[in-house]
Amino acid sequence: MSFDQISLQDKQEVLIKLREIKDAFAARNWFPGTAGNLSIRVGDYSPEQFYFGITASGKDKYINTPEDFLFVDQNAQPVEATNQRPSAETLVHCEIYRLTGAGAIFHIHSVFSNVISEYFWHRRSVPVDGVELIKGLNIWEEEYQLEIPIVNNFAHIPSIIPEITESLNPIVPGIILRKHGVYAWGANAFEAKRHLESFEFIFEYVYRLEMLKKGLPTE
Numbered sequence: 001m002s003f004d005q006i007s008l009q010d011k012q013e014v015l016i017k018l019r020e021i022k023d024a025f026a027a028r029n030w031f032p033g034t035a036g037n038l039s040i041r042v043g044d045y046s047p048e049q050f051y052f053g054i055t056a057s058g059k060d061k062y063i064n065t066p067e068d069f070l071f072v073d074q075n076a077q078p079v080e081a082t083n084q085r086p087s088a089e090t091l092v093h094c095e096i097y098r099l100t101g102a103g104a105i106f107h108i109h110s111v112f113s114n115v116i117s118e119y120f121w122h123r124r125s126v127p128v129d130g131v132e133l134i135k136g137l138n139i140w141e142e143e144y145q146l147e148i149p150i151v152n153n154f155a156h157i158p159s160i161i162p163e164i165t166e167s168l169n170p171i172v173p174g175i176i177l178r179k180h181g182v183y184a185w186g187a188n189a190f191e192a193k194r195h196l197e198s199f200e201f202i203f204e205y206v207y208r209l210e211m212l213k214k215g216l217p218t219e
């Protein structure tokens with residue numbers, strides 16, 4: 001399926017949903033310093049060919065403009081005439097779509113994901129012992145020992161890709177980039193948002209619990 005064969009209505013729905021999610025995350029202060037990017041897939045999917053709408057690079061994501069999003073293909077190439085550059089991290093989205101077939105991917109830079117990624121970097125994952133909100137990640141097993149992968153971060157984005165390919169756990173709909181932020185995905189925007197919110201809760205819980213265990217203040 002070529003991009004032109006996808007209906008205008010489907011493309012419009014993706015742009016409306018991206019706007020809605022962007023506004024919701026902005027209200028939570030999840031885009032400090034222009035950080036973060038959002039994408040939603042449109043049309044049919046195969047690992048070799050797919051399309052998605054994504055935030056333009058370097059924009060102030062607390063402000064809405066007519067040029068906040070654009071559509072790209074599985075190689076991160078824009079598929080419509082535009083002056084916008086897709087997110088600098090579009091290749092990360094491409095790889096996650098290729099590996100998972102997800103319908104939406106949301107990335108934010110939060111303080112808890114950054115702190116916890118450095119704290120547990122030596123073990124390359126964040127351990128989570130049976131906290132109830134893992135159900136928000138669609139994991140229903142009693143007392144499940146969840147390990148959220150931590151992936152090394154590089155300024156050169158293509159260098160991150162093999163790390164993701166290697167670390168991604170099919171049961172866990174997200175990864176943390178070390179001292180960078182969290183990526184969460186899902187079958188659609190609703191699910192990806194639920195996963196991101198669950199991860200953020202879990203990171204804060206794990207951080208505060210670790211501080212309590214050390215007898216340190218949690219604030």
Ligand SMILES: CSCCC(=O)C(=O)COP(=O)(O)O
Pocket residue numbers: 033034035036037055056057058059086087088089107
């Ligand atoms: C200013 S934060 C550094 C880039 C980054 O990590 C990010 O999430 C935002 O980059 P984009 O190109 O998507 O605006």
Ligand SMILES: [Zn+2]
Pocket residue numbers: 035036037089107108109180181
């Ligand atoms: Zn980022």
